[in-house]
Amino acid sequence: MPYRAPVSEFRFLFDHVVELATVSATERFAEADAETVDAILSEAGKMSEDVLAPLQRNGDLHPAVLENGVVRTSPGYADGYKAIAEGGWVSTSADPEHGGMGLPLTVTTAVNEMMASACLSLQLNPLMTQGQIEALEHHASDEIKALYLPKLISGEWSGTMNLTEPQAGSDVGALRSKAEPNGDGTYAITGQKIYISWGDNDFTGNVCHLVLARLPDGVPGTKGISLFMVPRNIPDENGTPGVANTLKVVSLEHKLGLHGSPTAVMQYDGATGWLIGKEHGGMAAMFTMMNNARLGVGVQGIGAGEGAYQHALAYALERKQGRAAVPGGTGTILDHADVRRMLTTMKAELFAARAIALANAVALDMATATGQADWTARAALLTPITKAHGTEVGMAVSELGLQVHGGMGFIEETGAAQYARDVRVTAIYEGTNGIQSMDLVARKMMDGGEAAYRLLDEIEAGAEAARETMPDLAQPVWSAAENLRETTEWLVGQDMSDRFAGALPYLRAFARVLGAHYHLKAASAGGDTRKSLAGFYISRLLPDHAANCAHARAGAEGLYALSPEDLAVA
């Protein structure tokens, strides 16, 4: 699985589309100058190409297994992880006070994408740790920070998130895990957690579980939940992992994909935990972590898609089948219109999704650097879009990659199917895409649509500016933004049931318009190739925004007109 890190693509996006310079101009991120960022991209890219990409098939063919209570990871994963940790790639954004590089999340986002392209199942490990670092930085006591952060940031230890229980998935508030005070400042955690990504491994010195549980006086629902640090081995006074905590991996799931990532059922039997944040404040702490994790998962989708794209393009450029007389023909199946359509769609979709994710990261960085509410609102608005759209693009692109391979795509040895299998979970975990869309039309519209309108103003201003030089590209973007504005106005005037009925189509329409906007920016800044790709996106893919806007406005009444019995008739 050869992989080429799209370093020049990131540079172009940073310079001309998402304007990383705005971030570098802040005091907080002054060190992220062009030279530093270039070095990071090159090094992380090289590590992804040389070390991680060769592991991709290993994880699929030799899944992590549970042997006598111990997780044995896939061949080479320990070395791959070592390269990630030693390069400082667990989290390039972590606080320098605890050994991090303190770089913008925008840069980390690019690094994450490259690692995800190369080996998604292994990249999930540091992604989980990143979320934990973020949560601890914001909510842990100084003592916990001093003990855990240096080891998590260096990659010596890894971190997990423990939310889900069999009866509590999307409805986290239904969880039953309990926390009892031990009287010494620690808590006894008891309960079962499922779907714990990288619940254990055989290459980090400790595994640190952040576990949601309910204190004895915790009310039912999300408001009674607290967050605890529950390490696999309890650190002694020197911070060395000591006695084993009373927790265990019960089993690993047999999954559609991502076989290299052990997905554990975890059992906690009075395990010793430390409170993170306030009592009953677990959800707030989790949300800190979840927002960045949602961006991170969206980027997993894009990364997997990029891997699938490169894989399919390489195949197309080798495979000869039939003939099509086209200008600049290659004599391969790339000359055939439908193959060209698929590959160009993949490239155009990936560009758009990547731009949205990076713009989201820029907004988060600017919120961090400036504390301005506008940036916070923009980041909040973009997060569910990045997550759901990035993962949908990852799935669609991987499916197209498989299709480009024809019959070979259905044969596992080819590797095309693995991208599609691996990426599939990204639409589910970290909040299903349906949950993301509800977040977008409910919580993220509590401002009456203000953040959305501000973004639409920018999009329309961009289209206005481009109208002179590229009318064929600019006009459709402007019109689509207007349609989305009207849909947004309609949406914020409705009750929740009407909003929810069209939530995912609305999110898709929003992503489409954003994608067109960033393509237009690229076309304005770049040469003929950028214009051609933007033209492809705007003329062939953007039109579906209208269908999604129509669907978004169709309302709840028609959605619930069919009874459960009607649905069941066979």
Add this chain to the structure above:
Amino acid sequence: MPYRAPVSEFRFLFDHVVELATVSATERFAEADAETVDAILSEAGKMSEDVLAPLQRNGDLHPAVLENGVVRTSPGYADGYKAIAEGGWVSTSADPEHGGMGLPLTVTTAVNEMMASACLSLQLNPLMTQGQIEALEHHASDEIKALYLPKLISGEWSGTMNLTEPQAGSDVGALRSKAEPNGDGTYAITGQKIYISWGDNDFTGNVCHLVLARLPDGVPGTKGISLFMVPRNIPDENGTPGVANTLKVVSLEHKLGLHGSPTAVMQYDGATGWLIGKEHGGMAAMFTMMNNARLGVGVQGIGAGEGAYQHALAYALERKQGRAAVPGGTGTILDHADVRRMLTTMKAELFAARAIALANAVALDMATATGQADWTARAALLTPITKAHGTEVGMAVSELGLQVHGGMGFIEETGAAQYARDVRVTAIYEGTNGIQSMDLVARKMMDGGEAAYRLLDEIEAGAEAARETMPDLAQPVWSAAENLRETTEWLVGQDMSDRFAGALPYLRAFARVLGAHYHLKAASAGGDTRKSLAGFYISRLLPDHAANCAHARAGAEGLYALSPEDLAVA
């Protein structure tokens, strides 16, 4: 995997949407009266529910294997096959002269769908045999017919199709397999064939391979190809399978899905074959078989989708998670808007795809019964649409079914993922969906769009007729048909490169308008439930026809504007 055969749905479609009565009114199919058809649907449905559905997981968990040159099929498959054969379900349409029931293909299509829902990998076996029966009925000598047809129709023997070679996939004309006359009327067949579905098994008395190969005087390309019957065991004078032919299964593929179906690499080493049809007339004979096989594969997509739908609906009706106050709420996740959207989309898409497939079958039956060119042209037009759209619906519906399951969808034990994995190949084999779309815009438009316009006339007339009583449903269907008509007019005026550039989007637009048409027909004939489902489809799904029409008309220039080097930039 419980499965309920949608018998009442087929009855409704036969009676009110595709008008099977038109077929039954012909002399050729006079025996296919309502009572007979009802009995067939009920019996085949029951067999699918009781015998085949329990095998679905077996095939996935215990794939067919090759042991010492012998294919061992999945546990229970031999019994499942026996039930299919004994029920007469290998082909209910085969000629009564050789033991068939001679029923309309429309009825067979329903039977095929039910078997496909219950166990796709096993159903592929009789589907291949059906194609072979069809080819022999049309092209074989009386001697071959008398020897092979009764055993194929009864299911005592099974049939395969051998087209593909490593260098000859979509480009069949590139095949290298050779046929040399033996001087006794037989031929010696030599070559390697790949992707041979059900290349062997351990439950039929013989396996009859239809093999494409080139005679010594065969010209390069498709015009030099001939078709041969090459049985695994050469029948003796009594028709009993005797000496083993010089052919073998070299290996079985390790596939993404459909594990229960052995996909073989076949090696022919001077194997004895009998010419079917004329010398160098192999493609014509294959096309007879391929057209029906394409309908059959489209129906596989729909069948798999129906299975995935029932599976997901059952899960949704059990799973409690959060609460949503909706009219007639169930207290399950079905109350949540996005889950309801997904399941209703699945149902609405399946109805449309099924109606298209059955209308296609009706056209084929009417062509058979009347010989009228209009019916032949209609069938030819609908075939690539049924194949590509049916399989795309199968994939999309299976993906939605997986998503409805949330985290459980990614766990293989749930079974949801299997539907998505199994159905994936249907978009590839029997001509990729890209090939189908090229067929639609090229060969099927050689009439200048006449068959398409005739269908559009009917759609518009239907919308006109419904305008009075259901204006909200009728008007969008009429408008969409007009848009498709304009797009068709544009298309037939273009050269092939412009047609091919938008071929698949055009096919999707066509399927969408057809789907809306059949939903409208159902709404006109049915009660409130049919109206609600039609309303869902027309207001929420139909709008994307416009995006596809726009894409269809975007042309080749922009598609080829990006060079292969542009695509490869990273």
